[in-house]
Amino acid sequence: MSKKSFRQAINEALRQEMRRDPTVILMGEDVAGGRGGSAGTQDAWGGVLGVTKGLYEEFGETRVLDTPITEASYIGAAAGAAVTGLRPVAELMFVDFVGCCLDQIMNQAAKFRYMFGGKARTPLVIRAMYGAGFNAAAQHSQALYPLFTHIPGLKVVIPSSPYEAKGLLISAIRDDDPVIFLENKVMYDVEEDVPDEPYAIPFGEANLTREGDDVTIVAFGRMVGMANEAADRLAKKGIGCTVIDPRTTSPLDSETILDCVADTGRLVIVDESSPRCNMATDIAALVAEEAFDSLRAPIRRVVPPHTPVPFATVLETLYMPSVEKIEAAVTATMNHRVTEKV
Amino acid sequence: MQIARETLLRSYRAMRTIRMFEERLHVEFATGEIPGFVHLYCGEEASAVGVCANLTDNDTIASTHRGHGHCIAKGVEVAGMMAEIYGRSTGVCRGKGGSMHIADLACGMLGANGIVGGGPPLICGAALSHKTLRDGGVAVAFYGDGASNEGTTLESLNLASVWQLPAVFVVEDNGYGEATAASFACAGTQKARAAGFGMPYIECDGSDYFAVHEAAGEAIAHARAGKGPVMLHVHLQRWYGHFEGDAMTYRAPNEVAEARRDHDCLKLFRERVTQAGLFEDSVLDEVDAAVTDEIEAAVMQAKDDPLPQSADLLADVYVRY
Amino acid sequence: MTPDITPITMPKFGLAMTEGKIAGWLVEPGTQVTAGEELVDIETSKITNTFESPVAGLLRRHVAANGEMLPVGALIGIVADAAVADTDIDAFITRFQADFAAASDQPDGAEAADEPVMMQVGAHSLRVHDRGAGDGTPLVLIHGFGGDLKNWMLNHAALAHGRRVIAFDLPGHGGSSKDVGPGTLAFFADVTAQLLAHLDLSRVHVMGHSLGGGIALTLARTRPALVASLTLIAPAGLGPQINMDFINGFIEADRVRGLQDVLKYLVHDKSLIGRRMADDVLRYKRLDGAEAALRQVAEACFPGGKQGDDLRPVLAGADVPVTLIWGQADEILPVVQADGLPGSVTRHLLPAIGHMPQLESATAVNEVVGAFIGHEVATA
Ligand SMILES: Cc1ncc(C[n+]2csc(CCOP(=O)(O)OP(=O)(O)O)c2C)c(N)n1
Numbered sequence A: 001m002s003k004k005s006f007r008q009a010i011n012e013a014l015r016q017e018m019r020r021d022p023t024v025i026l027m028g029e030d031v032a033g034g035r036g037g038s039a040g041t042q043d044a045w046g047g048v049l050g051v052t053k054g055l056y057e058e059f060g061e062t063r064v065l066d067t068p069i070t071e072a073s074y075i076g077a078a079a080g081a082a083v084t085g086l087r088p089v090a091e092l093m094f095v096d097f098v099g100c101c102l103d104q105i106m107n108q109a110a111k112f113r114y115m116f117g118g119k120a121r122t123p124l125v126i127r128a129m130y131g132a133g134f135n136a137a138a139q140h141s142q143a144l145y146p147l148f149t150h151i152p153g154l155k156v157v158i159p160s161s162p163y164e165a166k167g168l169l170i171s172a173i174r175d176d177d178p179v180i181f182l183e184n185k186v187m188y189d190v191e192e193d194v195p196d197e198p199y200a201i202p203f204g205e206a207n208l209t210r211e212g213d214d215v216t217i218v219a220f221g222r223m224v225g226m227a228n229e230a231a232d233r234l235a236k237k238g239i240g241c242t243v244i245d246p247r248t249t250s251p252l253d254s255e256t257i258l259d260c261v262a263d264t265g266r267l268v269i270v271d272e273s274s275p276r277c278n279m280a281t282d283i284a285a286l287v288a289e290e291a292f293d294s295l296r297a298p299i300r301r302v303v304p305p306h307t308p309v310p311f312a313t314v315l316e317t318l319y320m321p322s323v324e325k326i327e328a329a330v331t332a333t334m335n336h337r338v339t340e341k342v
Numbered sequence B: 001m002q003i004a005r006e007t008l009l010r011s012y013r014a015m016r017t018i019r020m021f022e023e024r025l026h027v028e029f030a031t032g033e034i035p036g037f038v039h040l041y042c043g044e045e046a047s048a049v050g051v052c053a054n055l056t057d058n059d060t061i062a063s064t065h066r067g068h069g070h071c072i073a074k075g076v077e078v079a080g081m082m083a084e085i086y087g088r089s090t091g092v093c094r095g096k097g098g099s100m101h102i103a104d105l106a107c108g109m110l111g112a113n114g115i116v117g118g119g120p121p122l123i124c125g126a127a128l129s130h131k132t133l134r135d136g137g138v139a140v141a142f143y144g145d146g147a148s149n150e151g152t153t154l155e156s157l158n159l160a161s162v163w164q165l166p167a168v169f170v171v172e173d174n175g176y177g178e179a180t181a182a183s184f185a186c187a188g189t190q191k192a193r194a195a196g197f198g199m200p201y202i203e204c205d206g207s208d209y210f211a212v213h214e215a216a217g218e219a220i221a222h223a224r225a226g227k228g229p230v231m232l233h234v235h236l237q238r239w240y241g242h243f244e245g246d247a248m249t250y251r252a253p254n255e256v257a258e259a260r261r262d263h264d265c266l267k268l269f270r271e272r273v274t275q276a277g278l279f280e281d282s283v284l285d286e287v288d289a290a291v292t293d294e295i296e297a298a299v300m301q302a303k304d305d306p307l308p309q310s311a312d313l314l315a316d317v318y319v320r321y
Numbered sequence C: 001m002t003p004d005i006t007p008i009t010m011p012k013f014g015l016a017m018t019e020g021k022i023a024g025w026l027v028e029p030g031t032q033v034t035a036g037e038e039l040v041d042i043e044t045s046k047i048t049n050t051f052e053s054p055v056a057g058l059l060r061r062h063v064a065a066n067g068e069m070l071p072v073g074a075l076i077g078i079v080a081d082a083a084v085a086d087t088d089i090d091a092f093i094t095r096f097q098a099d100f101a102a103a104s105d106q107p108d109g110a111e112a113a114d115e116p117v118m119m120q121v122g123a124h125s126l127r128v129h130d131r132g133a134g135d136g137t138p139l140v141l142i143h144g145f146g147g148d149l150k151n152w153m154l155n156h157a158a159l160a161h162g163r164r165v166i167a168f169d170l171p172g173h174g175g176s177s178k179d180v181g182p183g184t185l186a187f188f189a190d191v192t193a194q195l196l197a198h199l200d201l202s203r204v205h206v207m208g209h210s211l212g213g214g215i216a217l218t219l220a221r222t223r224p225a226l227v228a229s230l231t232l233i234a235p236a237g238l239g240p241q242i243n244m245d246f247i248n249g250f251i252e253a254d255r256v257r258g259l260q261d262v263l264k265y266l267v268h269d270k271s272l273i274g275r276r277m278a279d280d281v282l283r284y285k286r287l288d289g290a291e292a293a294l295r296q297v298a299e300a301c302f303p304g305g306k307q308g309d310d311l312r313p314v315l316a317g318a319d320v321p322v323t324l325i326w327g328q329a330d331e332i333l334p335v336v337q338a339d340g341l342p343g344s345v346t347r348h349l350l351p352a353i354g355h356m357p358q359l360e361s362a363t364a365v366n367e368v369v370g371a372f373i374g375h376e377v378a379t380a
């Protein structure tokens, strides 16, 4: 056990799984970096943000493959390799680039097993970074997990901390289905204690990061940290919040969400993806359908507006959910008074 | 081909403006005041300027993540660009796009682009507009050696040929896509790719403004004449990292130094025009001084300009909703 | 501390409680209370509990108001004689609050010294928590099947007065390496001996819980010179019966939901098993190799669903003091296994307590153990 950053935790998961299983390979743009360059270095980058640094050195060019800038072909190649015996981990860099290769994910990898009558296994992992907060503007800041969650056949993972990232990535690599693994780019330097040994966190089981009786907050990825902070502040005011980190949006641990809503009667969902047809609407629908009678106040969603992600800091800050916005939503649900119909 | 004095002076000024704009950004970015990330075009100025000197506002270009040079060459206001990069409401995109999304449709600039390979398909569409509307315009896609491998680019080459579009595909080959060398990532040759799609191919030295101007002139004339698309392959060197912050450990230590010494398009331009007796050094020095002032003013103005307002967040998602 | 002022502090209910909310005072200031009288309702994340007055006396102050959320140990009220001046109470409160604040925001560096560390002992990498100092014979704590050193969280510091108290994670458990060799009691006793050698300890009190009790007994058999006394809490080895639903369920559970149910076998008061506790257990259980290690231990120690080692003869022949503690409501190892032992063994059978008295009845266990090893030191 030692303090590791989100970046290190992911790197360690990749390294340990590659050591354990020789069929695990890595591919993507500049995952090594520097191929063919005049300096003769073969791993100058280790990914744009250094997440795969050092893996080329240990595993060489047959296991760590730099690709040309051709998402459609290498993501498709990863899917093809996955159904034929390898366990590729393909890095898409920014999740926004899925626009260039969605067919290979949506129509190919996601559907093999079902279309082929259960005869295919596609142990594919696609890693990509998501999220606003870096002034990376409209084409490099999206939180596209609802898009993937929408597609049957894909599993979708959103780690909320270094510990979660390592255990969930190891599960993703060992999983026999295609998994989209989304890393919030603002979190790479966040540190916490992470075991040195490999460990696998199962999919479909939510984690409760805070427990309280008044309000249930469901949050994803980076939003979990914000929700925790809001819960801590609210606790000082005597409002107890349960914070649920679902870990995976597909499969979704609806049981835990429903249990907690049954206990608290109030629900706030924090989702940094665009507000229409996102995880917040999905969970709101679930709760409205299955736990209507336990609700003591309307469900509240802390989500961005229905706009592309703006560039300027002032606008981006306004766009993003925040601790204050979460606090305000929780307070609003606490203040709600049911008016009896006469 | 004889180039008008006026054009030459304008081109020199544009190249100098790009150079100073980028060098200033290099400095300002390091202070942490500029949000997001920027990709600098230093060393590649003659490509954008040499091509755009053959275009008018009626023609369309599509650019890349490394787009400042194309914008300036196509006539986008420097002050508005700087303000945009600083995220001000006075920016050409009102602070909503930033460095990677500077666009000005009024001067035929379809936008820098955060998506590698995003431009070439758009240029097929722009060329289709020019062709259908018979406005005499030509559409030019700038894209890198890295982008030349994207499916969208290769599909666009095919489509432009199939539709015989007035389009020019300018491969700005600076030898690298991020940290990966073109020699590793590009199979075959650009020339063979052009041939494969049945279009003419011209190549030139991108540090020589005159060579680019001539080659581009030929390509654009071909397209404008309705003879179909052309590929223009420009050989370049990038002087800074892929983006600001890239230590460029993948390049030999002397590579950039040599490029700066031997392939500086501004130095080469000045030598040529002064030796030919076209301009006195003093005339060019005056341009340099004027540009220095212009960049300084743009930065000061940008830092001072108002930030976007909260109402701007919701504006302009749709024309009407 | 002023003798006639008694602070009432936020109690710790359950195993993972760190803070509680004053749900409502039941007694107003100015009221005379008896020890054990219901004083205040405290709400934790899942349950509301009534806190009973630890002392008799006059309740003078509510320091914490209804609705306030406070960490465990924070001052919530004052009991003091009517003769104590209000100013003295004020001064007391001020001092208490200052001390409490200082204690709760200790810099990281100061705490780091009192943390478990990793030690390489032979082929094993062991997580060891060594606390306390003094001349007293050191005490070693050996946890049970599936446990780890956190099983002693309510005892470890309490016992570490005037002596070192060393808790560690057995191989295959907690933060220690996962190779458990044959997984037998003899193997674990051997590793324990190696750890003691590594720490330069030649004679120690040994306290073992459950499987750890079996390990302690095995150690007393194979290396009697090392063992100054034995404290056995619901130890293995005293009868064949064992709840295999617990053992197998524990091995197989990989989710909070399933594991929480299995953990309930461990205690009599089921409300003690919170989600957080299951989470903590899972953090270790999901490490690669942990499940295989547990399977190996279960196969070696409980072949055919019965305990394989009979250690009663060790007790018969032991010439060191032995104390036995057992919860009468134990659902893992039945308390009848405490019967029929030599008269030299002191037995403490705790009513309405399950398999983990050291957690469920920590105060009682700490008292028994403190008196037991304290006495032994004095006469040695
Ligand atoms: C679809 C897509 N894939 C990857 C990227 C990340 N990326 C940004 S620039 C770049 C390299 C582009 O190389 P090249 O086309 O040669 O242009 P240069 O940077 O050399 O000007 C990459 C891979 C992106 N922005 N879009």
Ligand SMILES: [Mg+2]
Pocket (backbone or CB within 6 Å): B144, B145, B146, B172, B173, B174, B175, B176, B177, B178
């Ligand atoms: Mg390039």
